[in-house]
Amino acid sequence: MTAELSYVHPSPESPWTTYLSQVDRVLPYLGELSRWADTLKRPKRALIVDIPIELDNGTIAHYEGYRVQHNLSRGPGKGGVRYHPDVTLEEVMALAAWMSIKNAAVNLPYGGAKGGIRVDPKLLSIKELERMTRRYTSEIGIIIGPQQDIPAPDVNTNPQIMAWMMDTYSMNTGATATGVVTGKPIHLGGSLGRVKATGRGVFVTGREAARRMGLELDGARVAVQGTGNVGGAAMELFAQAGAKIVAAQDHTGAIYNGHGLDLAALMPWIKEHGGVAGFPGGERLGNEEFWDTDCEIMIPAALEGQITADRARRLKAKLVLEGANGPTLPGADDILADRGVLVVPDVICNAGGVTVSYFEWVQDFSSFFWTEDEINLRLDKIMVGALKRIWEVADQHRITLRTATFAVACERILEARRERGLYP
Template sequence: MTLSYVNPTADSPWGTYLSQVDRVIPYLGELARWAETLKRPKRALIVDVPIELDDGTVAHFEGYRVQHNMSRGPGKGGVRYHPDVTLEEVMALSAWMSVKNAAVNLPYGGAKGGIRVDPKRLSIKELERLTRRYTSEIGIIIGPQQDIPAPDVNTNAQVMAWMMDTYSMNVGATSTGVVTGKPIHLGGSLGRVKATGRGVFVTGREAARRINLDLEGARVAVQGFGNVGSSAAELFGQAGAKIVAAQDHTGTIVNSQGLDLSKLIPHVRDTGGVAGFKDSESCSNEDFWDLPCEILIPAALEGQLNADRARRVHAKLVLEGANGPTTSAADDILAERGILVVPDVICNAGGVTVSYFEWVQDFSSFFWTEDEINLRLDKIMVGALRKIWDTADEHRITLRTATFAVACERILMARQERGLYP
């Protein structure tokens, strides 16, 4: 049995990705003969991750690493720890990484990993044992020139440090380039922590200019107030926008005059979520989608913006900070309503772009300043978005289909020119 036989629902992550590929095929010209390549992950590894818990018992967790396409270079993509992780989800996330890396023209293919676990139930030592065992299990397919993991949902610089150390011990040499998103003193890059949120802001700023939306006083609603959502919110706030709503796993808070981010961000850091922030009112998570705003940033998990919610959104601009937050049906509804969507595969590509910078710096052992990082990031993101916008205008298609058209052409051109071996 091959992975292409997975029978996804239309709104599942893999089903959403497949429908996005189908929509782009008419714009691929002669390369369309290779389109099936995009629908079949190159390699998927399912691993058992047994660890000894602090109480002496042994627990087993299921882990994954999927390499979707590596025609343009080594695999690149994060690792997430979440109780709902599935193979199908990781397949879709790896495929979106292929598209994302090609959209910003990075020399990478797409990959993704994950473990089905609730990390909040593990102690720090248990989390370390889990990470090291998982790294050892997937070590046969990762490497600085093979596949480079990075942080994703519920993983961070410390997890990357454990992964780097484990891989290094197994190969007998320090290998800083095997992961990105590491601590600075272990070969990490300045600017990496806020890079994804910065990319959301940069693409959002450019899109706002295109549709004549003034950021000064614009109301912004953010779903998901972790690293990506909070960083994007900060930058929009500095540009004069008002963050009127924030939602995360603890609840939804609202302030029509604008949330004070200088107080909210420390509150989230200290309490673990937005709930209970004193300078705000709470509302139901479902009512979040009805709130009046100019800019909506879904920066949580995939599939959050479905058809029902798309009919209720008031925003003029949707910036996808998360991977796959909008279903295909919702995409159509937003387009019909004249709401511009900047898709995940370009909007949140700031993180992988600075991961690329980190990888390059590790190989050269020469590190750039944060200002240099941010300038390089802005230049790449703005240039990539302009190319995509020109494609959208030329074919009169959405930004998502245009992003897929640009990226898939690059992927399939590499596939065609490399040929089939043997």
């Protein structure tokens, strides 16, 4: 009899519940590998750590941190670390599981992992942020390493935080280990092209999807939720291809311009003011109004759970490109499919970041670094090839791209699990 675990019955609206429903949908396409399917529903390892630090005012504060390794059958764990006040264990579990799927979908030699700290980093000074990062790295140091589990930036983390993590791990192990994290500063073993890689992947998969559905990018109207590294890079690349960015939303609000937002003015505004709110080149939109925008392409590139059933019914886009992880709830997925809206799922659409992280990891081991043009060419080739394979499976079984992506990825993960066998 299988023992019940605390996360077998998660809360109904949690990201982990969304992930489990996505796995259930793919089971009919796994054949004899479905015998191993419960492997996908249970994280291999979940570490919860207490992070005590001394604040600048002399008081002691405690934060809760996580590192989850979902599956390591195909290689070391790979996945980001996020700092956010809403981080929970269930969320990190889901994000780690999606990393397993994502890495397998683009055929990288990684398993899936993810980390996070429940904190609002905006409330910490730079020194407090450094102390918290270093303590967190020391606490999870027992399970990370260049051949074990390689963290990377995610929400509210950046190259500086990766530098602190790399330095802390190196000091604790007694040797410089640049390959323990990716997304580092260039002069510490980081890779060219990494900052915009996720947004570039969104553009590449969007370009291929648009071509297949006969949608011209030149003149296409695009709405983007999230204006950080992912959404910002995607906006710029779509604009360069002739598309018009008509709406943008982030944590500060939403703006609209039917003639297209002027990105040359908008991007500096976001950098200076922290968001789109108040930008003089667009009219203010209500946060719900954003989802009613007349557009051909919608790019949710913020947090999970944004496209609900209600929003899916109202969405006017023909193509949804998931720059964020888990932005579409399962019920909304069905509504979009019934309405004929094509969704390029997160686990392939935003895989550009981890693909270039893989390039960085390889470059760190060899101490030989590629040019940005080489990086972009390799990224485009991998993304286009991965999407082509997924589309073939979708056409073969007449299923959505999301289910097809899970079918391709889960088959690779479970084949590795079966061939490795069980020890002891």
